[in-house]
Amino acid sequence: MKLRANRWVKLLFQAVGIALFIVILARVDLREILRSYRRMSLVPAAIGVALLFILTLIKSRRWKTIVDAQGFQIGGGRAFRVYAASLYLGVVTPGHLGDFAKSLYLMNEGFPAGKALFSSLVDRLFDIMLFVAVGYVSLLFFPGIFENQLLLSSLLVGIVALAAAALFWRRDLLRRFMRRFIAGMPGEGLRSNLDSFITDGLEEFATMRARGAWIVGILTGAAWIVHYLFFIIFAGALGIHATIPVLIVAVSAAVFMSLLPVSISGLGTRDLALILIFSRVGLSREEAVTFSFSFILVYVIQGLTGLVCWFTSPFHAAKTPGRAAQRGEG
Numbered sequence: 001m002k003l004r005a006n007r008w009v010k011l012l013f014q015a016v017g018i019a020l021f022i023v024i025l026a027r028v029d030l031r032e033i034l035r036s037y038r039r040m041s042l043v044p045a046a047i048g049v050a051l052l053f054i055l056t057l058i059k060s061r062r063w064k065t066i067v068d069a070q071g072f073q074i075g076g077g078r079a080f081r082v083y084a085a086s087l088y089l090g091v092v093t094p095g096h097l098g099d100f101a102k103s104l105y106l107m108n109e110g111f112p113a114g115k116a117l118f119s120s121l122v123d124r125l126f127d128i129m130l131f132v133a134v135g136y137v138s139l140l141f142f143p144g145i146f147e148n149q150l151l152l153s154s155l156l157v158g159i160v161a162l163a164a165a166a167l168f169w170r171r172d173l174l175r176r177f178m179r180r181f182i183a184g185m186p187g188e189g190l191r192s193n194l195d196s197f198i199t200d201g202l203e204e205f206a207t208m209r210a211r212g213a214w215i216v217g218i219l220t221g222a223a224w225i226v227h228y229l230f231f232i233i234f235a236g237a238l239g240i241h242a243t244i245p246v247l248i249v250a251v252s253a254a255v256f257m258s259l260l261p262v263s264i265s266g267l268g269t270r271d272l273a274l275i276l277i278f279s280r281v282g283l284s285r286e287e288a289v290t291f292s293f294s295f296i297l298v299y300v301i302q303g304l305t306g307l308v309c310w311f312t313s314p315f316h317a318a319k320t321p322g323r324a325a326q327r328g329e330g
Helices: 002-026 030-038 042-069 076-091 094-108 113-141 149-169 171-183 188-207 210-237 244-259 269-280 285-312
Strands: none
Touching: 002 269, 002 285, 030 285, 042 076, 042 113, 042 210, 042 285, 076 094, 076 285, 094 113, 113 149, 113 210, 113 244, 210 244, 210 285, 244 269, 244 285, 269 285
């Protein structure tokens, strides 16, 4: 009964986002948006699309680095296909939770669930840390978007920093906290499985040595540079005359909206956030929605690429030959 109620809540959130998107479309000049795309400069747009494939390549290399540190060897081509397929699944799930699907590949290869989830968790964690840092710095150069901006953004940075520090250096505290939380759950079998799952996952943070963490951090930085560069180039191709700091803030806000488990990939909520930001610098609603559609284009390109990878190299395919023995699975 509770699961059914949660499902209805999710559907309600998604419906609100879609309804908001429809209302926004009803209040803008769709012909002006279509004209912007018809006048789009094709060469910069093509460069932007190429950057999306480079982005996936860099992120798949980062995930491969994390997995390699866990003692599992995966080829670069296979890592790209698995990562791209997970992006496809992420597009169609609230909060991009489908991104964690790449852990299913490791589980099908024999990894325990907690260890398999670790690679996706760290992959997402590094993205969040850099995303928060970039968003925070860009807000300093573009004040006044919302009330108590500096206080609230500093609080968010502090929470993310504390969470990351706890995961990497004070896992014992997290383990104790989670065990107290699990102790109140019904069913000894469920408690035992959850405890094993959490313990396995937390122990994997020890695999992230300093050198590996630096490599993952550098790849994360490169990925976000390419990510922001795509939208900066694409905005120019669409004739949107916004400064780079404004575009960085806008992209950061749009990404944040898409990560919230509300609507579908930020549909509606992302458009509203972009309209509010663009209006602060004298840009029209039409320009905001035009720019917002570029995010849908990203999801379509990455989704189609991932769909092809999913069909040509599903996670339940034959196990990778010569895979490395996994540490401490027994």
